[in-house]
Amino acid sequence: MASPAVQNDSDDDDVFAEAFTRHKYKNAFNEDNWxxxxxxxxxxxxxxxxxxxxxxxxxxxxxxxxxxxxxRTPEEKAQSLKNEGNAFFKEKNYLKAIVAYTAALKNKCGDQDLDTVLLTNRAAAHFHLGNMRSSLNDAAAAKKIKPDHLKALIRGAQCCIELCNFATAMQWCEEGLRAHPTDKKLQDLRTSANKHKRAAERDARKAKVKEKKLANEKEALMAAIKERGIKLLQSVKPRQSGSDGEDDDEGSSTAIAELSLDGLSSHQATGAQVFLDEQHALHWPVLFLYPEHQQSDFISAFCENNCFVDHFAVMFGEELPPWDVDRKYHLQNLQLFFEDEERETFYKVDPESSLLKVLQHKRFFVKVGTPSFIILVNGSSFWKTYLSGKKIRGM
Structure with a gap:
């Protein structure tokens, strides 16, 4: 006796065979005249x-x-390939249409009318694929053969508009309208090109005014930094032997950057950059580092006339930072430093000092347009370890 599984398979086969006999193969030959x-x-x-x-x-x-x-003659071959390209074009298979039109042109049949049609057809295929430069080249080649060819003139104007060459587009339209003065398509394209041309000229004038304004602002900003004696760090050269003296500040091997916005490139990294307000005060992006917890704070616009303690009152006021699990970063416990990497020296900063006073220090260098400072908890175990072996100086 067959198992239920075998019985079920047999039933399925019977159903399939019965269905197969009922349905005929759609693409089969006719029974009467096969x-x-x-x-x-x-x-x-x-x-x-x-x-x-x-x-x-x-x-x-x-x-x-x-x-x-x-x-077959070259003309017959070209005509055949043109028809093949047209069939592909109707199917919106523009890549194959371009291949067919290109093969037709290679026959060099000598029929100028046929060559002009092949070039304009290939220009149309390129246009639909977004190949505006290739389309324009084909339209120009067709116009060179037949200067009054309407489709070539229209396609050339369309390509120039797409390429934002509005003045050139108008030239194509003017050439076309001299040969076809009543053509509505050319008239519409000329109107569109003229509209875009005026808009582009207006935008260019606005951009020029804006560029000039920015240049003036940059010039004023650089002048303000220079007159304050603030130094922008470009690079640090290796220390020279015998440069450990405490009074050799003027003989520094640090390379100071030329005053330019290239030295103030923090905008890309932080979204902030030093700027000059209407009262002629500088506002700097400032970074505070907490090496004990590998944390940081960032102030995007620290006015040079403000004191550090003003910001600390907010940063370490009623609520301490969440990463301060030991609750020891109280204002009265904090010490502020900036590091002179070339001298391997830490300078202790009085929180009552203004930012400007610190920036004007002879050993402070603004790196990447962002002054940075280190905050430690005075007397903590990390404070002792971190500063161990380092030279500490007061401002």
Missing amino acids: EEEFDKIPMFMKTAPDEIDPKEYPELAHIQAIIHDED
Whole structure:
């Protein structure tokens, strides 16, 4: 006795076989004339027909075209390839259309009318693919052959508009309208190109005014930094032997950057940059580092006339930072330093000092446009370890 699983499989096979007998294969030969249809396939033909109708014998027509291709004139080959390209174009297969039109042009049939059509057709295919420069080149080549060819003139104007060459687009339209003064498409394209041209000129004037304003602001900013004696750090050279003296500040090997916004490039990294307000005061982006907890604070606009303690009152006021699990970063416990990396020296900063006073210190250098400072808890175990072996100086 068969198992239930085998029985079920058998039932499924019976159902499939029954369905197969009910449905005919859609692409099968006709039962009444299958021998006649079979005889139309080139591989199985007993005799070739005297006249080949491409509609009745499409496969045989293709084979014949391949065999006798060398017998056709360049014009016939180009015309055939043009028709093939047009068929691809109608199917929106623009890449294959371009291949067909290009192959047709390579035949160099010498028929200027046909070459002009091939170039404008290929220009249209490139245009639909977004290849505006190639499309414009083909339109220009077609116009060179026939200067009054309407489709080439229209396509050239369209390409120039897409490429934002509005003045050139208007030239294409003017050339076209001299030959076709009533053509609505060329008139509309000229109107559009003129509108875009005026808008582009207006935007260019605005951009020039804005650029000049920014240049004046940069110049004023650089002058303000220079007159304050603030130093922008470009690089630090290796320490020279014998440079450990405490009074050799003027002989520093630090390279100071030329005063330019290239030395104030923190905007890309932090979204903030030093600026000059209407009262001629500088506002700096300032970074505070807490090495004990590998944390940091960032003030995007620290006015040079403000004291550090003013910001500390907010940063360490009623609520201490969440990372301060030991609750020891109280205002009265804090010590503020800046580091002179070249001298390997820490300078202790009085929180009552203004930012400007510190920036003007002879050993303070603004790096990447952002002054940075270190905050430690006075007397803590980390404070002792971190500063151990380092030179500490007061301002």
